Each structure stands twice: as C-alpha cells, then as structure tokens.
Amino acid sequence: xxxxxxxxxxxxxxxxxxxxxxxxxxxxxxxxxxxxxxxxxxxxxxxxxxxxxxxxxxxxxxxxxxxxxxxxxxxxxxxxxxxxxxxxxxxxxxxxxx
Numbered sequence: 001x002x003x004x005x006x007x008x009x010x011x012x013x014x015x016x017x018x019x020x021x022x023x024x025x026x027x028x029x030x031x032x033x034x035x036x037x038x039x040x041x042x043x044x045x046x047x048x049x050x051x052x053x054x055x056x057x058x059x060x061x062x063x064x065x066x067x068x069x070x071x072x073x074x075x076x077x078x079x080x081x082x083x084x085x086x087x088x089x090x091x092x093x094x095x096x097x098x
Contacts, residue, residue, distance in 0.1 A: 011062040014061075053090050
C-alpha cells in the first residue's frame with residue numbers, strides 16, 4: 001500500500017516539471033541570445049510561449065488544487081474559478097482572439 005497517498009506527490013511533480021520547462025524556455029528565450037549569435041524566429045517564440053503558458057497552467061493548477069483540497073469550500077471554489085479563467089485565456093490566445 002502507498003503510504004504517501006494524499007500528500008500531493010503528483011501535484012508536486014507537476015510543479016517541478018513546470019519549473020523545469022519554464023527554466024529551459026527562459027534559457028532559450030532570454031539567456032542564449034545574450035551569449036551567442038543565435039536568432040530565434042517568431043514562430044519558434046510563439047510555440048515556446050504557448051508551451052510556457054501550458055506548463056505554467058499545469059504546474060500551478062495541480063499545485064493549487066492540492067492546496068485547495070486541504071482547505072474549505074471557498075478556497076476550492078476560488079481555485080476552480082482561477083484555473084478556468086487561466087484555461088479560457090490560453091484557449092483564446094491560441095485561437096487568436098486575444
């Protein structure tokens with residue numbers, strides 16, 4: 001039997017992966033051009049921005065839900081609303097409305 005059940009292990013893993021993805025994208029986007037003559041095209045930047053947004057949503061969302069699971073109804077409701085707003089904003093950005 002898993003003694004770690006309910007300790008937020010999956011949520012913590014999602015946060016860790018989101019941090020790693022964000023760090024790699026920050027390196028490619030901001031630091032690599034400072035130390036080399038690499039030019040990053042607009043299409044690549046758009047894809048990296050989308051990956052950054054999605055990884056942030058996954059990491060923050062799972063972390064927030066793990067936090068909210070240990071709190072009351074209001075925190076759970078607010079977390080759900082915040083995540084839904086984040087999802088809608090990403091979807092609207094992908095289809096080009098914002």
